[in-house]
Amino acid sequence: MASNTAPDYKALEPIETREWIESLEWILANQGSDRVRRLLEDLQIYAQREGVKIPFTANTPHINTIPVDQEPLYPGNRDIERRIKSVIRWNAMAMVVRANVEEAGIGGHISTYASAATLYEVAFNHFLHGKGEHFDGDQVYFQGHSSPGIYSRAFLEGRLSEEQLRNFRRELRPGGGLSSYPHPWLMPDFWEFPTVSMGLASITAIYQARFNHYLEDRGLHPSSNHKVWAFLGDGETDEPESLGAITLAAREKLDNLIFVINCNLQRLDGPVRGNGKIMQELEAAFRGAGWNVIKVIWGSGWDELLAKDENGLLVKRMGEVVDGESQKFSTSSGAYIREHFFGTSPELLALVEHLSDEQLRKLPLGGHDPQKVYSAYKQAVEHSGSPTVILARTIKGYGLGETGEGRNITHQQKMLNHDELREFRTRFNIPISDDDVIEAPFYKLPDDSPEMVYLRQRRSQLGGSVPSRGVRCDALQMPPSTIFDEFQSGSGERQVSTTMAMVQLLSKLLKDPEIGKLIVPIIPDEARTFGMEGLFRTIGIYSHAGQLYEPVDANTLLYYHEAKDGQLLEEGITEAGSMSSFIAAGSAHATHGINTIPFFVFYSMFGLQRIGDLIWLAGEMRCRGFLIGGTAGRTTLNGEGLQHQDGNSHLLAYPVPNLKAYDPAYAYELAAIVKDGIKRMYVEQEDIFYYITVENEPYVQVEMPEGAEKGILRGLYRVRQGSQGVSTPRANLFGSGAILNEALEAQKILESRFNIAADVWSITSFKELYQDGTDVDRWNRLHPGETPKTTWIEDSLDGSDAVNVIASDYVKALPNSIARWFKKAPVALGTDGFGRSESRPALRRFFEVDAAHIVVAALDALAAEGAINVAIVEQAICHFEIDANAPNPVKV
Ligand SMILES: Cc1ncc(C[n+]2csc(CCOP(=O)(O)OP(=O)(O)O)c2C)c(N)n1
Numbered sequence: 001m002a003s004n005t006a007p008d009y010k011a012l013e014p015i016e017t018r019e020w021i022e023s024l025e026w027i028l029a030n031q032g033s034d035r036v037r038r039l040l041e042d043l044q045i046y047a048q049r050e051g052v053k054i055p056f057t058a059n060t061p062h063i064n065t066i067p068v069d070q071e072p073l074y075p076g077n078r079d080i081e082r083r084i085k086s087v088i089r090w091n092a093m094a095m096v097v098r099a100n101v102e103e104a105g106i107g108g109h110i111s112t113y114a115s116a117a118t119l120y121e122v123a124f125n126h127f128l129h130g131k132g133e134h135f136d137g138d139q140v141y142f143q144g145h146s147s148p149g150i151y152s153r154a155f156l157e158g159r160l161s162e163e164q165l166r167n168f169r170r171e172l173r174p175g176g177g178l179s180s181y182p183h184p185w186l187m188p189d190f191w192e193f194p195t196v197s198m199g200l201a202s203i204t205a206i207y208q209a210r211f212n213h214y215l216e217d218r219g220l221h222p223s224s225n226h227k228v229w230a231f232l233g234d235g236e237t238d239e240p241e242s243l244g245a246i247t248l249a250a251r252e253k254l255d256n257l258i259f260v261i262n263c264n265l266q267r268l269d270g271p272v273r274g275n276g277k278i279m280q281e282l283e284a285a286f287r288g289a290g291w292n293v294i295k296v297i298w299g300s301g302w303d304e305l306l307a308k309d310e311n312g313l314l315v316k317r318m319g320e321v322v323d324g325e326s327q328k329f330s331t332s333s334g335a336y337i338r339e340h341f342f343g344t345s346p347e348l349l350a351l352v353e354h355l356s357d358e359q360l361r362k363l364p365l366g367g368h369d370p371q372k373v374y375s376a377y378k379q380a381v382e383h384s385g386s387p388t389v390i391l392a393r394t395i396k397g398y399g400l401g402e403t404g405e406g407r408n409i410t411h412q413q414k415m416l417n418h419d420e421l422r423e424f425r426t427r428f429n430i431p432i433s434d435d436d437v438i439e440a441p442f443y444k445l446p447d448d449s450p451e452m453v454y455l456r457q458r459r460s461q462l463g464g465s466v467p468s469r470g471v472r473c474d475a476l477q478m479p480p481s482t483i484f485d486e487f488q489s490g491s492g493e494r495q496v497s498t499t500m501a502m503v504q505l506l507s508k509l510l511k512d513p514e515i516g517k518l519i520v521p522i523i524p525d526e527a528r529t530f531g532m533e534g535l536f537r538t539i540g541i542y543s544h545a546g547q548l549y550e551p552v553d554a555n556t557l558l559y560y561h562e563a564k565d566g567q568l569l570e571e572g573i574t575e576a577g578s579m580s581s582f583i584a585a586g587s588a589h590a591t592h593g594i595n596t597i598p599f600f601v602f603y604s605m606f607g608l609q610r611i612g613d614l615i616w617l618a619g620e621m622r623c624r625g626f627l628i629g630g631t632a633g634r635t636t637l638n639g640e641g642l643q644h645q646d647g648n649s650h651l652l653a654y655p656v657p658n659l660k661a662y663d664p665a666y667a668y669e670l671a672a673i674v675k676d677g678i679k680r681m682y683v684e685q686e687d688i689f690y691y692i693t694v695e696n697e698p699y700v701q702v703e704m705p706e707g708a709e710k711g712i713l714r715g716l717y718r719v720r721q722g723s724q725g726v727s728t729p730r731a732n733l734f735g736s737g738a739i740l741n742e743a744l745e746a747q748k749i750l751e752s753r754f755n756i757a758a759d760v761w762s763i764t765s766f767k768e769l770y771q772d773g774t775d776v777d778r779w780n781r782l783h784p785g786e787t788p789k790t791t792w793i794e795d796s797l798d799g800s801d802a803v804n805v806i807a808s809d810y811v812k813a814l815p816n817s818i819a820r821w822f823k824k825a826p827v828a829l830g831t832d833g834f835g836r837s838e839s840r841p842a843l844r845r846f847f848e849v850d851a852a853h854i855v856v857a858a859l860d861a862l863a864a865e866g867a868i869n870v871a872i873v874e875q876a877i878c879h880f881e882i883d884a885n886a887p888n889p890v891k892v
């Protein structure tokens, strides 16, 4: 009788699984792995369509990505390389220890380079290309805190003197010193990329790699096989900029880009992921984004154990240990490792029973094993179609002995005691005697030693030393002045905003046969906001892939035109990414020997405020170019509301030493500033860059007054003189940007209604005036017996006795910062406070920068010195319907 119970499927499972595996085995044997992969994909699609939920995993097992049998032969002499590396390790450590013995608290890092030495040395000996005669070389971003190791190698290569090493972090000493971190401003022949503000190396390296393609695709630079290498810390990857642009790198197929992440599992305070696994987390993120991920976890000593691990228990154990525990194993005895790592199962214990505790303790990690590191680098440079990230497992403070290796305090360690110095010396075999070692002397290999011969030969084969920076391009010729001159005659009746003028000027520059092609317009998804969409068609949007689709607006004049040789970098909504493009283009004079001229146009509120650290980096890196802050001015950008309304950026521009900042009111001011910028940066090769705000309020652009150019550039000039009646009280009204119009209106009111003559002045740059003033003050202070110099403000005002009122669309700190050079302290009007969505007149009334407030401020100043009656001020307040008891806008 047939049973009506269902078959026991559970019991059948092993048979069923076996059958499937056998089928796969047959296909694998007869048709290869590709067919198996496709079959599995088909199965997956089928299952998914039938509603089977397949959990996503972007991870591979926690073992090396490259199987042992696919490792290439190591091409160099490992013994010699180890000896070189040992000496570099020693000097790097000695540099920090000595600096701190001499001057307690001078700082420096030992443990970062100690963990990364093999990662760097394999690269230096086999991969990093210098700037040979016909080759740009690789662009290498060194982890900032590993700088002692990089200096130490340069010392061995004979590029730095012992005195310089002794002066690590003592840059003001006679003979010069070494800056703490990579810094092209301070060491312009050495460092190329400032990296120590964590996260910025990653994003700038990505855009650098993309910019290299851009130059090649546009025919500005011959194609080359140089690579961009970024050495990063695992803790550093928590910075949003570290991972924020990795999808772009994959999308753009940047196979010229290699990240090496030093996974020592530690950051400054402790473990990066005590309760998790940072390498697995990063693997998933990078694989998910489309990168080629190479994990280098285990050193060669583990190979035989993994080969014997037939049932996968060891791999499983490797995968389940959290990083906090791994860190503990890296500092523990062999007995502890045996008990706690392998002791979880008898099979695992059996796997290592032939190894002594000492051998167990010394099982190396992948990032300290040159063979494993070499294999990863080789695969990375040969890989095509996507960027590569190498995740290399190391120990923080490797070689620093029991107190330094893998401890949570290791990041801060600056000193070694005598025993530790001796131990370090012995471990790395440095020929320094017991007595001498306590001084931590620098050690130099004899010039004719096999190590030095090898080192020189390797570097010369790879095209010279790295890092190395230099400017290798000729100055540009100045474009014809007609491009700029036509802005001097004004716009007639037409109302034009400075943004429109900027776009016109840019279009003219783009058409110039000499410099046009060198201009790199960069926009974070705001072309239409600034009226720049015309550029889509005229110069094209850069896309390495060209345009693979017919754009929806193909039948219109200004269609969205992507092209492989497109000139415009339309970056999407990423100010940080756009700024990174600016940095790549703005430093191409040094990196590639090309004078590209970036114009990065953005919402001014999302510039210095949002990406100030990248702008600071651009300064350190001696970048050149124009940052154009569009829709600027807290009351000029009306309607948008508080997040967009910028009244801050000009103040934030103050601290960046080589950034010039201008807030022009008129098209001719703008043209004069850009013209001067091109001359200074590209003809005279000054390492400065520009921040210029432009605004979206249309008004009649007037003609340039005779001889105004000098004042425009220096920050202040007179726009309109008041009537010359000698007896009337006088006022000087200063305006900046669009608020200049309010000052002009105030002038009319003062004269017609109150019979007070006023001169109107345009302040094009508070920063220029401030720098000039402080510079003059300093000189006078240090030259007490000499005729004092005068400031541009004093020269311009020429002893004027008038009262002064300064109004801008920015915070009052700007006018107040220049107050001391006026004969009579100016009244500062500005837009401190959160913005509002409103009309321009309402906003200017609210922030007290409209013509009425300027008039009242001038009258009040005159009343205060007794030139007019107070009642006149009261009448004016009443007449303009100013609510004297309205709250201060900064408080509401
Ligand atoms: C933006 C920023 N924040 C903080 C620091 C301070 N800092 C310097 S090193 C460090 C820890 C670095 O850890 P990791 O990236 O893992 O590098 P490791 O030294 O371990 O290789 C920190 C927090 C910095 N340099 N930059």
Ligand SMILES: [Mg+2]
Pocket: 233, 234, 235, 262, 263, 264, 265, 266, 267, 272
């Ligand atoms: Mg770390």
